[in-house]
Amino acid sequence: MIFEIFRQEREGQPFQHGGSLEAPNLAFAETYARELYGRRDESFALWIVPRESVEEILDPYVADVFDRDYRRVDGYSLKVKLKEARELAAKNAPHFPREETSAISDLGPA
Amino acid sequence: MSEEDLIRPAGSRSEGSVPESAQRILELADDELILGWRNSEWTGIAPFLEEDVAFSSIAQTEIGHARAWYELAARQTERGGVDADALAFDRDPDEYRCAPFVETRLVPDWARTIARHWLYETADAIRIEALKASGDPEVAGLAEKIDREETYHRMHADMWADRLRDEARFRGAVDELWPSALGLLEPGQRDRLCEIVGREPVEANERGEHTEELRPLWEEMTMVRRSVPGASW
Amino acid sequence: MLTTVRLEDTEFEAYVQAGGAVETGDAMPDDYRSALIKFIEMHGNSELMGVLPEREWILRAPTLQRKLALTAKVQDEVGHSQLIYRVVEDLGKPREACLDDLVAGKTKFHNVFHYPTKTWGDVAVIAWLVDAAAIISQKALLKCSYAPYARIMKKICWEESFHILHGRDCILALMTGTDEQRELVQEAVTRWWGPLMQFHGNPIAAEDDPMYRWRIKSQANEDARQQFLDGYVPQIWELGLTVPDPKLRKRDDGVWEYSEPDWDELKHVVTGHGPKTEERLGFRRWSREETAWVRSAVLADAA
Structure with a gap:
């Protein structure tokens, strides 16, 4: 499974996409996310999201058919x-x- | 390990040698050094890349813990000029006090590697718990600190043991390594290990005699250092 | 669902030239995609193969501190290959396919990782100079038009900065040590100089190279080499070390002159004929076969 990792560099900052990793389940993903994005204490917090759960919208602007x-x-x-x-x-x-x-x-x- | 040995009064130390209390600390340090050394043989060739990074961290913390124990042993040694590196590298292989359990080369067998990792972390938790209650505040303090990092090791080991539980090669590896794993602990602590891993006690492969694998390991570990004796690196 | 618009190559080129960024799901010319895969895959291969010249010295590191630092460095390199292969995978080539091609000798990796690491002096020179050469190329990739690659390069460059410090620290310890230790460094500099001068590749005019037109790369090979020489030759000289090139000098206009690097050697080595190529690929094949059961047992869910 591919997991997407979002990291917060400092408390209060927005989470930003850090990268992704492969792991058999959430327990492994958690361990690996700590290693890949936290081993030098470079993150304040992490979000781990299975890739399938990320619904991507690549063209989020709703077209102006009428004047808005x-x-x-x-x-x-x-x-x-x-x-x-x-x-x-x-x-x-x-x-x-x-x-x-x-x-x-x-x-x-x- | 008995607490008395770790807190033996200074008067009992023989001039110019490593005192018995420090010798006990050296058991812990040598176990961590040699296991960390063996585990770092996986760095770069672990089963997959994410695990490679994780297992390298484990090898690093083990070496880090070895260094902390060596530093403590060096402080308890009366002869000046002994530092952690000297204790780690400049003794004769026969002077090392590690258990046979940590000496074996297991690369490229991941099943046995995880079996040893899991048994070691489980046994180590028992040992660390006892050390946290040591009468020597330095020993207790260090055990406390080490335990915080070991939590991650145990998480990793349990995660893997759980995943490989149904693999015949993993179960076989645990059977094979079990007598040596018992040898890591003092006899009084072994029942607890049996209880946690759910296995019957057997005759332990005791600390004291080294396997044939320690000397070649030592040769490789010290080859650069021995090439220019006394130099700084 | 996104409506993809087929971009004409020229239009795409103008877009990236103007600083436009490309994301994984965006429409892109097939040639751009395959050039990206080839380039980024070679980078991933290099990180992974770059582990091998150093990993055996983890076991021989002469102090606990050096052992820890070297393990951490090699660990970072494995971590970089993880990040990089993930980018390649999202472009359409799975990691296992990349590794299959690597061990079969079908894809390339950087020239410097085909050479032996003979002494602890080599370990120090690799961490100092080979990493310095590599970080120059990698910093230039921070501006790559393919945004997912540019983003991971930020993390990679940050971690590499520690490697150079480790390398320089090892070098300084040896240079302030005994004559034998200084000799280790000099021998290693002499050994590695040729491969280092070849590292950034032969000069290619930017207009002839689609890698620039697509802004996958934004630094010419010769610029990278000049930057390396300018940054590191003074550091080498100030320690009393000699560079094995009698023609090496900095002209008044700031350009470094040097003997022509051996481009035939570069070509020979990167096409799989380096002194350690076969042994290292064989080692990778062996370790990969031995652990194949773990991947099928553990990553089975992923299929």
């Missing part, structure tokens, strides 16, 4: 709308302090 830019940062262009809003505000309420409207510009990338 509302889920992305680049789907929001505020620059033009902001300019319009400021002009409108200045025309309709000239007494309104300019400083307070500037909060709108923090909403996202313009």
